[in-house]
Amino acid sequence: MPSDRPSPEPPSGPARLAAMDGLRLVAAAMVAAYHFLGTPTPHFWGPTELRDLAPFLHGISRYGWLGVEFFFAISGFVICMSCWGRTPAQFAVSRVARLFPAYWCAVLLVVALVLVSRLGHWPAATRIDPRTVLGNLTMAPGPLGLDLVDGVSWTLWVEARFYLLMAVLLVFGLSYRRVVAFCAAWLLAGVVTLELHSPLLQEFVLPRYTGLFVAGIVLYLMHRFGQSLLLWLLLGLAWCYELTVLELRVADHAAVPPGESRPSWAVCAVLLTVCLGLLALAGVEGPLARLRWRRLVTAGGLTYPFYLIHQSIGIPLAKGLIRAFPTLGPLPSMVVSVACVLALSLLIHTTVERRLGRLLRHRLTLDIRARDLASKPVPARAR
Incomplete structure (x- = not known):
């Protein structure tokens, strides 16, 4: 059994696993496929149903929502890796600097899109007001009783509560035994929460996703x-x-819709098992763990911005293309829209995530260090 003492990483931090970036892009592509091709909303793209226009693509894309589950399992692995050897304050700074800049940019872009739609008297899928915008900038609009400006941001609130659990564990220090005990206790808490049907416990224990986060941590x-x-x-x-x-x-x-069967639990179970298998091959000893392709790292950088804007900006863009160019058709419009969203994601990554994220991390770190120094007692000889 490894020692129970926390074992910090070297100053350079853990080595980056390129395959993890590739898997994150796969998860984002699954979610995007569900929103573009697998949506069950009738006449989502016009009078012709997508299941009649592209039955095969619709049939497989209707399971793309499992990409969210895949994201949570990957997050369990990556967050445990990134917070090992850090203090709770360092972990909090890294999460704030990583998540908020691109998220703020996505929310403001959606707001700008809605305002432009109003000026042009075009239909807008999202209705906003100042209170809704301010609440969404906190990344917790749901608990505040507000509509989501960015439709996929509900998953970020789930992630935030997972980060809180990891921060609590960091207070005691990470070690092999403590993390194993934490995972076992979390699984037990999930079972108890489901049995008690307690809304309060569900908010903190996250029983629907406990197994995914624990699987990532164990890997x-x-x-x-x-x-x-x-x-x-x-x-x-x-x-x-x-x-x-x-x-x-x-x-x-x-x-x-009528005439379409509900998703199969067996198919979902197989797909989720495959996703966990890919995560194991990428994170443990497997062929994916040895990949060092720089393009995968670049793809991983695009994943978060793409995930944030593909639905709230990409789908309105595709619908606008269909209205502006009726002969283009839904599928080509989707392809053009996804290409534009990828280009915008690259712009957000290079100009917002890197620059603002680096600045935010630097300033927050300096602020914490200054407060730590100010709170230290002054030696008697220096008084």
Whole structure:
């Protein structure tokens, strides 16, 4: 059994796993495919149903919402890796600097799009007011009782609560035994929360996604400390737990148009298992873990901005193209829209994420250090 003492990373930080960036892009592509091609909303792209226009693409894309589950499992791995050896303050600064700049940019872009639509008397899918915009800038509009300006931002609130749990664990220091105990306790808390039907516990325990985060954390422990029977048993329990509660998520997508069957739990279970298998191949000892393609790192940089704007900006853009060029058709309009969103994502990544994120991280770090120095007691000889 490895030592229970926290083992900090070297100053350079953990080595970047390029395959993780590729998997994040795969997860984002799955979610985008669901929103563009797999949506169950009748006549979403016009009078012709997408399932009649592209039945194969629609049939496989209707399971693309599982990309959110894939994101949460990847997050369990990556967040555990990134916070190892850091203090709670350092972890908080890294998360704020990583998430908020691109998110603020996405929200303001959607607001600008809605305002332009109003000026042009075009239909806008989102209705906004100053209170809604301000509440969305906190990244927690749902708990504040507000509509989402960016439709996918509900997942960020889930991630934020996961970060809170990791920050609490950081207070005690990360070690192999503590993280293993934390994962086991979290799975048990998830079962208890489902049994009690407690809304308060559900907000903190996240029972629908507990198995995904735990699976990612356990795979990182395998990556860092090596495989063991204990870790494989814990991973198996997390897998069994998550496939069991997956039915709750399937039920959320049960509303389908007449003549179309609801998503199959068995298909969802197989796809989610494949996603976890890919994560294991990328994070533990596998062929994906040895990939060093720089393009994957670049793709990983585009993933977060693309995920934020693909629905709130990409879909209105595609619908605008359909109205402006009726002969173009839905599928070519989607292709053009996705290409434009990718270009905009690259712009956000290079100009907002890198520059503003770096500046925010630097200033917050300096502020914390200054407060730490000011709070230290002055030695008696210096008085």
